[in-house]
Amino acid sequence: QVHLVESGGGSVTSGGSLRLSCAASGFTSSSTCIGWFRQAPGKEREGIAAMYFAYNSPYYGDSVKGRFTIAQDNVKKITYLQMNSLKPEDTAMYYCAAAAQGVTGSILDPSEYNNWGQGTQVTVSS
Secondary structure (H helix, E strand, O other): OOEEEEEEEEEEEEOEEEEEEEEEOOOOOOOOEEEEEEEOOOOOOOEEEEEOOOOOOOOOOOOOOOOOEEEOOOOOOOOEEEEEOOOHHEEEEEEEEEEEOOOOOOOOOOOHEEEEOOOEEEEEOO
């Protein structure tokens, strides 16, 4: 099991930036994947960024590519999501999640992940 705690959400105006953090504890291995997901009211949970815990090889959803960056501090076991050029449509609850044994399908598919944080709200106003 991997325990995850997110922080860093808040409210910004359009064009602003936020950095989310996800602190992980518990067992991790070289195959563990860490991902960031978001869910807006009435919409399905969307995978926006993910990477293998041990490798600097990020994956991004099309909606955030070029604006968001996922990064990993392997020593502290903290995963960051730097969000730039924020838009009102980025407003959602943001979650980090871990697939302790890796994924068999898409690394951005929420159903591949079995450990979830409590979420942090991001609100972008126009």
